[in-house]
């Protein structure tokens with residue numbers, strides 16, 4: 001069908017003449033919108049590139065699992081119908097998959113959104129949260145959203161310093177957010193450390209344990225947050241379909257928590273926050289164990305390759321339990337942001353870390369074999385000049 005032609009009047013995009021008289025709530029003025037990884041289409045347009053690879057947002061390089069894709073196709077025709085606001089079937093499927101009661105589950109438009117619901121439900125302006133320095137910036141932004149304060153505890157050897165985080169909890173603290181593994185660093189804390197931490201945290205302080213990369217971790221000292229829900233009703237475990245399940249574009253995340261806590265958050269959650277195709281695709285993705293296994297294997301091999309190449313190039317990097325690696329790329333006169341820009345001009349999108357207080361570093365998602373090789377070649381080219389200067 002031909003598109004209706006825009007007439008001359010509507011085609012002219014004018015800068016607005018009048019300014020709105022509405023005033024933004026003052027505590028929001030300190031919030032700058034989250035800087036996401038640049039979309040492929042954007043970079044193609046700006047630099048006139050045919051092919052661009054994106055290693056910036058920790059998406060699954062294998063794409064959408066065949067089973068999920070089939071489910072999306074099958075249910076596309078139902079897109080005119082509102083989704084099931086209770087996500088009944090996904091709830092049932094996940095309840096069986098995780099072996100938790102259905103009423104312990106809370107669904108979000110990505111787990112990112114659940115952080116916002118938690119904050120709106122439990123955090124008042126005069127209160128505060130505790131996070132790690134350089135941590136996933138969405139937790140701190142949650143506090144800023146309600147005008148609350150946050151304490152950022154320095155990492156120790158690139159890992160959460162749990163004793164220091166526990167010590168940072170004071171009478172005003174209502175929540176602690178702990179990404180394990182940590183993003184953007186990729187390190188993890190072990191079961192024993194977490195157990196000691198949970199024993200110290202007061203029961204009226206919520207602990208948000210974000211396990212977005214749970215399925216990638218193979219370390220025997222790692223743990224499943226679900227094992228602690230019974231003992232600690234102040235614990236909220238966050239998981240997502242955006243990473244290993246390859247559905248970042250459909251936005252499905254979830255939390256597992258005490259049913260009373262879920263009931264409280266349900267007061268805030270908009271009824272149709274998880275869309276119909278997302279629910280169907282997530283259910284199918286859960287079943288696709290072969291895809292998950294392939295993703296783990298591809299990731300492990302890719303990570304090992306990157307470590308080897310970073311060593312060859314004498315680039316400091318942090319061993320990771322996830323599908324990304326933090327690497328220090330700053331050379332004389334080149335910051336992480338500049339390296340990111342130079343890589344982008346060459347068709348490789350990575351994530352600069354200045355916004356996380358790590359201006360000398362970039363975070364690169366482990367891609368497919370060919371993507372990793374291209375990234376390393378381009379990085380070597382970008383760093384080549386200044387490396388020569390150093391000799």
Ligand SMILES: *Cc1c(COP(=O)(O)O)cnc(C)c1O
Nearest residue numbers: 110111112136183212240242253
């Ligand atoms: C990617 C990621 C998420 C998941 O975000 P979604 O909103 O579910 O896509 C949550 N936490 C961390 C630490 C992440 O890296």
